[in-house]
Amino acid sequence: MPYEKILMKHFGVPNSTALxxxxxxxxxxGAAFALKLLPEEVVDFVKEAHVRGRGGAGFPAGVKWSFxxxxxxxxxxxxxxxxxxxxxxxxxxxMENDPHLLLEGILVAGYATRSSVAYIYMRGEFTELxxxxxxxxxxxxxxxYFGENILGSGYALDCYIxxxxxxxxxGEETGLIESxxxxxxxxxxxxxxxxxxxxxGKPTVVNNVETLACLPPILARGLDWWKSLGTERSRGTKMYxxxxxxxxxxxxxxxxxLTVRELIYGEDFxxxxxxxxxxxxxxxxxxxxxxxxxxxxxxxxDGDVDTTQDFDELDCKLDFDxxxxxxxxxxxxxxxxxxxxxxxxxxVLHNVARFYALESCGQCTQCRDGTSWMYRIxxxxxxxxxxxxxxxxxxxxxxxxxxxxxxxxxxxxxxxxWPIRTLVRKFRxxxxxHIADQNSDAAERCVRETNAAAYDLPIxxxxxxxxAPGAAT
Amino acid sequence: MSWQTIDRTTVAxxxxxxxxxxxxxxxxxxxxxxxxxxxxxxxxxxxITQNAxxxxxxxxxxxxxxxxxxxxxxxxxxxxxxxxxxxxPKGRKTIVLCxxxxxxxxxxxxxxxxxxxxxxxxxxxxxxxGRYSYMTEECLAQCDDAPCMLINEKMHKRVRAExxxxxxxxxxxxxxxxxxxxxxxxxxxx
Numbered sequence: 001m002p003y004e005k006i007l008m009k010h011f012g013v014p015n016s017t018a019l020x021x022x023x024x025x026x027x028x029x030g031a032a033f034a035l036k037l038l039p040e041e042v043v044d045f046v047k048e049a050h051v052r053g054r055g056g057a058g059f060p061a062g063v064k065w066s067f068x069x070x071x072x073x074x075x076x077x078x079x080x081x082x083x084x085x086x087x088x089x090x091x092x093x094x095m096e097n098d099p100h101l102l103l104e105g106i107l108v109a110g111y112a113t114r115s116s117v118a119y120i121y122m123r124g125e126f127t128e129l130x131x132x133x134x135x136x137x138x139x140x141x142x143x144x145y146f147g148e149n150i151l152g153s154g155y156a157l158d159c160y161i162x163x164x165x166x167x168x169x170x171g172e173e174t175g176l177i178e179s180x181x182x183x184x185x186x187x188x189x190x191x192x193x194x195x196x197x198x199x200x201g202k203p204t205v206v207n208n209v210e211t212l213a214c215l216p217p218i219l220a221r222g223l224d225w226w227k228s229l230g231t232e233r234s235r236g237t238k239m240y241x242x243x244x245x246x247x248x249x250x251x252x253x254x255x256x257x258l259t260v261r262e263l264i265y266g267e268d269f270x271x272x273x274x275x276x277x278x279x280x281x282x283x284x285x286x287x288x289x290x291x292x293x294x295x296x297x298x299x300x301x302d303g304d305v306d307t308t309q310d311f312d313e314l315d316c317k318l319d320f321d322x323x324x325x326x327x328x329x330x331x332x333x334x335x336x337x338x339x340x341x342x343x344x345x346x347x348v349l350h351n352v353a354r355f356y357a358l359e360s361c362g363q364c365t366q367c368r369d370g371t372s373w374m375y376r377i378x379x380x381x382x383x384x385x386x387x388x389x390x391x392x393x394x395x396x397x398x399x400x401x402x403x404x405x406x407x408x409x410x411x412x413x414x415x416x417x418w419p420i421r422t423l424v425r426k427f428r429x430x431x432x433x434h435i436a437d438q439n440s441d442a443a444e445r446c447v448r449e450t451n452a453a454a455y456d457l458p459i460x461x462x463x464x465x466x467x468a469p470g471a472a473t
Numbered sequence: 474m475s476w477q478t479i480d481r482t483t484v485a486x487x488x489x490x491x492x493x494x495x496x497x498x499x500x501x502x503x504x505x506x507x508x509x510x511x512x513x514x515x516x517x518x519x520x521i522t523q524n525a526x527x528x529x530x531x532x533x534x535x536x537x538x539x540x541x542x543x544x545x546x547x548x549x550x551x552x553x554x555x556x557x558x559x560x561x562p563k564g565r566k567t568i569v570l571c572x573x574x575x576x577x578x579x580x581x582x583x584x585x586x587x588x589x590x591x592x593x594x595x596x597x598x599x600x601x602x603g604r605y606s607y608m609t610e611e612c613l614a615q616c617d618d619a620p621c622m623l624i625n626e627k628m629h630k631r632v633r634a635e636x637x638x639x640x641x642x643x644x645x646x647x648x649x650x651x652x653x654x655x656x657x658x659x660x661x662x663x
Contacts, residue, residue: 086573086612087619117507124520124557125569125613127626134654160507163520163657165555166610182508182515182541184554200509243575243616250617287574337575337616351574355611361554 006217006229006237007210008253010098017132019139022100028145030216031107035153042112042219049218049226050235055080055171055208056286056332057411058320061215065113067195068203076199077115078180078206079106081122082164082171085286086355088335090239091209093251095129098213099136103159105212107145108219110157113205117158121176124165134161168359172410173206174198175361186361187410210239230255234319244338245277246270256331257322260284260292261314263336273340281339281427284318285332287352288415290422292316292326296341307426327425329418345427346382346434352423353378356416367413370401374420386435394424490530490562496660497525498540511541515551517657519558525659528559556610563606564599566647569623572609575616583634584620585609591637605641626653 010016010025019027034042047062068075079102083091095102106118120137122130137159140146146159162180164170170179174188177199198204214236218226229236234256242263243249248271252263260282264270273279279294292313300311307313307327316326318334339348357375362368374397377390398421401407402414424431493501500521504514518541522533534548541548552558570576570585592600592607599606615621618630625647629640640646 083614084612087575087616088612089614089616092614093617123614124555125610125623127623128628128649128651130657131626131649131651131653134656135652138654158507161656163516165516165519165557167555168611179516180513181510182512182551183547184550200513202509241616243619244578249575249619283574335616337578339574339578343578347577348574351572351577355573359611 003237003254005253007094007101007213007239008097008251010101011093012097016097017099017136019100019136019143022098026220027100028104028107028216030219031104031111031145032151033219034108034111035151035155039112039114042108045219045223046112046215049223051211051214051218052234052236052320053208054210054214054238054333056085056288056330058331061109061207061211064195064207065109065205067193068113068205069196072114072203074202075113075115076202076204077106077110077113077118078173078176078199078204079118079120079212080171080173080176080206080208081120081126082176083209083333084123084168084171084359085288085333085335087243087283087337088241088286088333089243090241090251090333090335092126092129093241094209094213094239095126095133099133100140101213101216102133102209103136103140103145104216105214106159107150107157108215109205109207109212110159111153111155115157115205117160119180119199120159120161121170121180122161122163123170124163130161130163137161167361168355169361169410169412172412175410176206177204184361186363187412189409231257231319233321238318238334240269240318241333241335242270242338243335245274245340246338247272247274256319257317259314260316260318260336261295263318264314264338270338273338277340277342279314279338280341280343281345281348281423282314282336283339283419284316284334284336285323285328285330286335287337287355287419289323289330289332290326290328290418291426292328293426294339294341310426310429327422329414344434345423345430346378349420349423349431350375350378350382352419356412360412360416361410364408364413366401366407367416370397370413371416373397374416381431381435384438386431386438388432388435390435391424391428391431394420398424489532489535490528491526492530492532493522493536493540494525494660496662497521498536500660501537501540512543512547515541515543515548516555519548519552519555520657521659523558524657527565528562530560556608559597559606561597562599564603566605566625567623568605568607569613570607570609571611571613571615571619571621573612573616575612576620579619580634581620584622584632584637587634587637588622588641591641 015021043065051061052058110118148156167185169175170185172187175185179185194204237253238256239253241251252269265272278296280296282292295312297310297312305325320331353375356371360367360371398417401417501518504517518537535545538545538548622629627647
């Protein structure tokens with residue numbers, strides 16, 4: 001590999017999940033160093049390192065910690081291991097191979113924020129992973145890295161795994177907190193921010209798994225080494241995921257700023273497309289961040305980026321800033337899913353729209369109804385009864401959802417609107433062609449299909465048939 | 474669409490189902506010291522209940538509400554929000570197939586058709602012999618090995634439609650080859 005691995009250092013080492021294997025390679029030295037400093041010094045250290053959150057928003061971890069009120073009795077640390085954004089799996093891979101790296105990061109962050117309890121909120125679908133993590137937590141307790149008087153510093157931290165039960169919105173930090181409190185995972189209205197009043201009304205810090213895993217190596221190896229990685233505004237390495245019909249789907253670590261083309265075609269990354277197919281589209285940062293045109297489109301003539309023209313956009317750099325030039329919402333989770341040239345964009349639109357319609361928590365009207373509308377329109381187009389107007393309708397819908405027009409509690413509707421908007425804008429000619437080629441009597445058939453699906457809830461059982469419009473009344 | 478709740482008239486007609494045993498209650502109480510409120514032990518309680526009964530019955534919801542000092546409506550609200558919990562009995566093994574973009578691009582739809590044809594059931598249904606229940610779920614975070622599916626806790630990777638018959642016939646298709654933690658399991662009987 002051309003790049004030094006930091007987070008994925010122990011991948012492939014036999015029995016890498018065991019504590020003694022982790023310790024043999026300098027494990028828990030970063031935490032031992034941190035525990036000799038004052039908590040405030042650790043916060044300053046991490047601030048200086050400028051570790052931007054890896055969960056999607058890119059907010060610096062040290063700055064987040066400094067929002068905690070000075071005077072506080074109890075502080076909670078929540079670890080966001082509710083990795084539900086399709087097609088992201090870097091947190092899973094990290095915890096599966098190196099659970100103690102995360103636990104050491106938790107110890108560092110817990111000490112810096114003076115937390116008394118750390119909750120790892122792990123999504124319910126991580127079944128095998130739960131057993132791996134729980135074993136690691138038990139090992140760490142037995143070795144004195146959690147519990148009372150850790151490493152003789154007098155600091156006490158408890159660490160518990162809290163299992164979720166299948167809800168995308170619990171990855172939003174206040175949704176996660178509500179879910180931890182034993183409620184529906186409904187995001188809260190902010191302010192107050194979790195740093196002031198979070199879990200059980202106490203100051204709370206929520207950090208992503210990958211962000212916390214960055215901390216031990218920085219503490220162990222120093223700021224100078226860390227600052228030599230990546231660029232000024234996007235420091236360190238990132239775990240990139242690539243999936244879909246590429247030759248080597250998987251998770252790869254590289255400094256921030258890798259291009260999408262490298263990620264798909266690089267020998268050390270995706271290693272090209274299967275069967276010599278070309279790329280039609282890529283969702284480079286998890287599906288919420290929007291879509292890029294692939295290399296079935298011609299290359300632009302000059303260096304300028306013009307997303308209104310049908311040009312190849314694979315030269316987009318995956319860091320916190322360059323993605324914005326390509327009309328993407330942000331870096332997101334840097335997990336790319338590649339859509340090959342032989343795929344139908346109507347299927348992709350349908351799949352993406354369904355995801356958000358089913359995962360919307362239902363608190364804000366424009367998200368609850370907007371995502372369901374988008375899903376029904378996508379169903380209509382897929383069933384062969386689309387109207388040219390539908391594409392305009394989709395675009396208009398996406399402009400009226402989310403925090404950016406200022407209408408929602410959390411960012412889910414932004415993440416729902418963005419992929420649909422970029423997909424409709426960038427692949428409009430193809431969708432229009434499908435609509436023009438439709439069979440006209442498909443429309444009637446479709447009415448029943450789309451409406452029946454709207455009532456397709458397991459809970460209603462056989463009542464669905466009688467509720468569907470058009471059924472005998 | 475998790476915001477849609479249970480139709481109350483349907484609920485009233487149904488049987489209440491089994492309640493919680495003392496052993497399950499004790500296990501749930503074991504989670505209380507972890508959290509500042511009793512309510513926070515609700516998700517662990519539901520996991521343990523589903524593990525013990527196979528699903529979360531209405532009587533179990535009432536029992537949990539009593540144990541955690543909540544109203545049954547609050548428990549029902551949480552149960553209906555999360556896709557993991559079943560409100561009707563399910564089979565001994567639950568198949569959870571991923572339907573997200575990577576899996577669908579890699580042939581997930583063919584696997585779905587193969588499973589449904591093999592078992593002869595639709596989503597959220599159970600085979601007549603009580604062996605399998607089947608549902609689909611959004612991204613299982615195993616996209617590098619798409620298409621993937623869970624049988625109980627065991628993740629099956631790169632499943633092809635032609636493998637489905639052999640896979641479902643295998644008695645040990647839910648056995649894990651790693652040490653398990655029994656933290657969220659039902660307590661042993663007796």
